[in-house]
Amino acid sequence: xxELLDPRVDFVFKRIFxxxxxxxxxxxxxxxxxIETGESPLTEITVVNTxxxxxxxxxxxxxxxxxxxxxxxxxxxxxxQLFNPYNMEKRTLFYWSEMYFHQIKKxxxxxxxxxxxxxxxxxxxxxxNERYHNVFHLREDHTGIxxxxxxxxxxxxxxxxxxxxxxxxxxxxxxxLLFLKGIDTSNWEVLAMNEPMLKKAMDTLExxxxxxxxxxxxxxxxxxxxxxxxxxxxxxxxxxxxxxxEMARELLTLGVDLSAxxxxxxxxxxxxxxxxxxx
Numbered sequence: 107x108x109e110l111l112d113p114r115v116d117f118v119f120k121r122i123f124x125x126x127x128x129x130x131x132x133x134x135x136x137x138x139x140x141i142e143t144g145e146s147p148l149t150e151i152t153v154v155n156t157x158x159x160x161x162x163x164x165x166x167x168x169x170x171x172x173x174x175x176x177x178x179x180x181x182x183x184x185x186x187q188l189f190n191p192y193n194m195e196k197r198t199l200f201y202w203s204e205m206y207f208h209q210i211k212k213x214x215x216x217x218x219x220x221x222x223x224x225x226x227x228x229x230x231x232x233x234x235n236e237r238y239h240n241v242f243h244l245r246e247d248h249t250g251i252x253x254x255x256x257x258x259x260x261x262x263x264x265x266x267x268x269x270x271x272x273x274x275x276x277x278x279x280x281x282x283l284l285f286l287k288g289i290d291t292s293n294w295e296v297l298a299m300n301e302p303m304l305k306k307a308m309d310t311l312e313x314x315x316x317x318x319x320x321x322x323x324x325x326x327x328x329x330x331x332x333x334x335x336x337x338x339x340x341x342x343x344x345x346x347x348x349x350x351x352e353m354a355r356e357l358l359t360l361g362v363d364l365s366a367x368x369x370x371x372x373x374x375x376x377x378x379x380x381x382x383x384x385x
Contacts, residue, residue: 108312108315108316109315110291110311110312110315111311111314111315111320111321111324112188112288113285113286113288113307113311114186114188114227114229114264114286114287114288115186115188115324115327115328115331116170116171116185116186116187116188116327116331117157117170117323117324117327118311118314118324119170119172119186119227119286120157120170120171120172120186121157121310121314121320122307122310122311122314123135123172123184123307124153124155124156124157124172125153125156125157126153126156128306128307128310129151129153130303130306131303131306131307131310132151132153132172132174133148133150133151134301134303134304135282135303136148136151136174136182138277138278138279138281138282138301139225139239139260139279141277142239142278142279143241148176148177149177150176150177151174151175151176151177151182152174152175153172153173153174154173154174154175154181155171155172155173171183171184171185171186172184172185173205178220179220180220180221180222180223181205181206181209181220181221181222181223182222182223182224182225183201183202183205183222183223183224183225184225184227185201185224185225185226185227186227186229186286187226187227187228187229187230188229188331189229189230189331189334189335189338190228190230190232190338191338192338192342194226194228194232195232198224198226198259198261201224202222202224202257202259205222205224206219206222206256206257209222219256220256221255221256221257221258222256222257222258223258223259223260224258224259224260225260225262226259226260226261226262227262227264227283227286228261228262228263228264228265229264229265230263230265231263231265231266232261232263233261233263236266237266238262238263238264238266238267238280238283239260239261239262239279239283240260240261240262240263241258241259241260241261242257242258242259242260242261243255243257243258243259244257262279262283264283264286264287267280267283267284267287270284272284272289272293272296272297276300277300277301278300278301281297281300281301281304282301282304282307284297285297285304285307285308294308350371350372350373351371351373351377351381353370353371354367354370354371354373354377354378354381355381357370357371358378358381358382364378364379
């Protein structure tokens, strides 16, 4: 059997959920998401930025998230994050605000603004709890009164599914997330029984995995993501190192003993000596 592509890679994810042919797959996934939080199921959606064969996954300008619109005008953005880009919370608010802002033109009435929902599916943990699905709204601290229902942010962390075997109950978001996480294909039949539309998602993934041109694009995308991850982690490491150097400079200015600076900063004596002002 051909090795399956990873459905968590953004361009594969978009081909499964963001194409016009698979709009019913996206609708089923969204309804599993919203029903879990007590909302009414959607009956119809429009995919705003559908995936086409002309899209180039290795092109940095490619838009690999999924944007959808409900009949009522509610906007939904779904993003799959395979690697941690850091500052996820700020990035999420920034992208949500862009979606909200661009609904109306300058001078138009604010009452035209519709609710915007962001769904982040993360292949890493970032929230300090055990829930795999967290939902955020604007609430007053003491009374819990909502300021507005226009902002809704979902954070789904695949790393918190380790405690779940294949669920035996019918339906549910966890079935979709286990599929994305890469559960053993021998359990796919149970997942598809729980969530029938998952069968189409699985068939799409198998088809893509057997297509030579898709595999070439997949390899190119994986290389681009690996390079991006290395750059992000390199910048983060350099930032941490600069923080240590800055601490050492301040301690040197205060006349602190060299051995104490080594202990406080984690830098070696030679590294610290290089920070001494030149005579």
